[in-house]
Amino acid sequence: MIAAWMVLFAVLDGAFAGFRGAAPCNARIRKRRYYARALSFGALAAFALCLVLAALTAILLAASPTPAADYATLVAVGGRMLSVFSVYAVCVALALLGYLLGGADLRVLSTVSILGPFTLIRPWMVLAAVVYGLRGQTNGTVITLTLASAGAVLLLGRGLGRFYEQRLQRELDAPLARARPGHR
Amino acid sequence: MQESWREISDLVVAYDPVTLARQPVLREQVVARLRAQGQGRAARIVARWPVRDGRLIDEFVDGVLLRAHHQLQRLSEEFRQGERTQRLLSPLLAVLRAAGVAPPYRVVDVGSGLGYVVRWLAAHGGLGPDVELLGCDYNATLVRRARALAEAEGLRCRFEVANAFALAEPATVFVSTGVIHHFRGPELHGFIEAQRRVPARAFLHSDIKPSYLAPLGAWLFHQARMREPLARHDGILSALRAHEAEILSRTASAACPDWSIGMLDGARSSVPVLRVMQTLIGVEHSLRAGFERALAGLGSRITWRGGTA
Numbered sequence: 001m002i003a004a005w006m007v008l009f010a011v012l013d014g015a016f017a018g019f020r021g022a023a024p025c026n027a028r029i030r031k032r033r034y035y036a037r038a039l040s041f042g043a044l045a046a047f048a049l050c051l052v053l054a055a056l057t058a059i060l061l062a063a064s065p066t067p068a069a070d071y072a073t074l075v076a077v078g079g080r081m082l083s084v085f086s087v088y089a090v091c092v093a094l095a096l097l098g099y100l101l102g103g104a105d106l107r108v109l110s111t112v113s114i115l116g117p118f119t120l121i122r123p124w125m126v127l128a129a130v131v132y133g134l135r136g137q138t139n140g141t142v143i144t145l146t147l148a149s150a151g152a153v154l155l156l157g158r159g160l161g162r163f164y165e166q167r168l169q170r171e172l173d174a175p176l177a178r179a180r181p182g183h184r
Numbered sequence: 185m186q187e188s189w190r191e192i193s194d195l196v197v198a199y200d201p202v203t204l205a206r207q208p209v210l211r212e213q214v215v216a217r218l219r220a221q222g223q224g225r226a227a228r229i230v231a232r233w234p235v236r237d238g239r240l241i242d243e244f245v246d247g248v249l250l251r252a253h254h255q256l257q258r259l260s261e262e263f264r265q266g267e268r269t270q271r272l273l274s275p276l277l278a279v280l281r282a283a284g285v286a287p288p289y290r291v292v293d294v295g296s297g298l299g300y301v302v303r304w305l306a307a308h309g310g311l312g313p314d315v316e317l318l319g320c321d322y323n324a325t326l327v328r329r330a331r332a333l334a335e336a337e338g339l340r341c342r343f344e345v346a347n348a349f350a351l352a353e354p355a356t357v358f359v360s361t362g363v364i365h366h367f368r369g370p371e372l373h374g375f376i377e378a379q380r381r382v383p384a385r386a387f388l389h390s391d392i393k394p395s396y397l398a399p400l401g402a403w404l405f406h407q408a409r410m411r412e413p414l415a416r417h418d419g420i421l422s423a424l425r426a427h428e429a430e431i432l433s434r435t436a437s438a439a440c441p442d443w444s445i446g447m448l449d450g451a452r453s454s455v456p457v458l459r460v461m462q463t464l465i466g467v468e469h470s471l472r473a474g475f476e477r478a479l480a481g482l483g484s485r486i487t488w489r490g491g492t493a
């Protein structure tokens with residue numbers, strides 16, 4: 001159950017990361033389809049990442065002398081991390097509801113008080129979840145897997161941002177290169 | 185903050201005031217000026233930029249500006265700048281029609297950058313076939329990009345490399361977003377006076393609203409949403425340099441003594457998170473009463489200089 005929730009959060013986070021990466025890299029006005037694609041691309045990338053992490057977990061557990069106990073510890077750590085993620089997720093969900101359904105004022109309030117600041121604290125929130133989850137933990141396998149997962153989720157956000165930045169840059173370079181001869 | 189602090193984007197480009205041709209900018213001069221003013225971070229940003237014979241390279245500078253403006257548009261979308269302009273512009277246009285002002289009504293965005301507001305109005309504004317939308321900017325690269333973006337979506341609007349106040353076909357209404365804080369003192373006076381001299385019938389200039397939370401908010405948003413160091417720096421400085429509503433409306437009254445000057449969302453609030461933008465409004469006196477009627481609910485958020493019409 002805990003693992004399923006972790007995957008769900010990772011996929012949602014991936015979708016948002018896709019959106020965040022894509023949003024400043026397309027200046028068109030009508031871009032529902034672009035955003036829909038960015039959301040699904042981020043979600044898919046996160047899901048693929050979960051599969052890789054699941055495989056890594058299976059390998060490390062198989063190599064461990066105490067796989068059952070390790071798995072139980074991992075689930076306990078995950079449970080504690082989930083409690084941190086849940087608080088964050090509920091705040092973001094409420095703000096999004098306000099942004100999508102509310103009037104002009106509520107939109108700005110959601111943006112200013114939650115959506116903007118929460119983007120900024122996301123890495124710190126993940127760090128807090130790791131620290132809280134691993135509190136008092138000495139099991140090397142569990143520590144490795146937790147750090148690898150948290151790191152991978154943060155790196156995925158970065159990677160998605162890069163991906164869209166490079167795509168925009170290619171788009172910008174093309175017309176600029178053509179315009180250069182007449183450029184003052 | 186010192187009054188002399190300047191946005192990087194204002195210092196790294198220069199245009200001939202008449203031909204608008206790009207003029208060379210010496211990197212060391214910009215860096216020295218920024219350092220002398222105590223803008224160390226800004227100086228370090230520019231010091232890293234490449235030069236040719238000591239001059240900043242136009243293509244490089246424009247590349248930075250292009251990326252920064254794409255990131256800036258994200259903020260404009262989040263803060264609904266298109267909608268904000270439309271909610272004032274639609275009633276204003278209705279009043280111009282009712283007053284028998286001859287069409288077409290030319291709405292000119294001063295310093296349009298990538299033209300977000302103009303393109304949004306073309307896509308969603310529903311302003312009517314008698315309205316022409318034109319974005320003006322000095323920067324040819326930004327204008328080219330704005331045109332390409334409009335063309336890609338088949339939007340009915342134009343973009344020109346031009347001084348918005350010296351157009352062959354003058355504006356009926358001037359609008360702008362995030363531009364007026366770049367002008368201060370006599371320059372601000374001149375910026376507003378130019379519009380009455382055109383002569384336009386009205387203007388709507390939206391900009392960030394100063395408050396004790398604005399610098400923190402700007403830091404936060406530019407950190408969260410911007411990648412380009414110039415965009416982060418200039419965005420935060422914009423919040424510090426934002427004009428007080430009183431200064432804007434006083435200057436506008438002095439520059440346009442025969443116009444009605446109002447301020448949307450200019451009132452200070454103890455929890456300034458709902459209204460982060462303010463809009464300086466100028467209309468010919470004769471249009472004011474009709475405009476106020478047409479504004480309906482929004483009217484209560486406008487403070488007119490000198491009280492009721």
Ligand SMILES: C[S@@+](CC[C@H](N)C(=O)[O-])C[C@H]1O[C@@H](n2cnc3c(N)ncnc32)[C@H](O)[C@@H]1O
Nearest residue numbers: 294295296297320321322323346347348361362
């Ligand atoms: C901060 S940028 C524009 C931002 C843009 N409105 C946006 O929201 O993305 C200011 C621009 O104003 C332009 N500008 C200033 N005065 C102008 C004028 N009189 N006519 C045309 N462009 C002007 C400058 O070239 C500069 O690119």
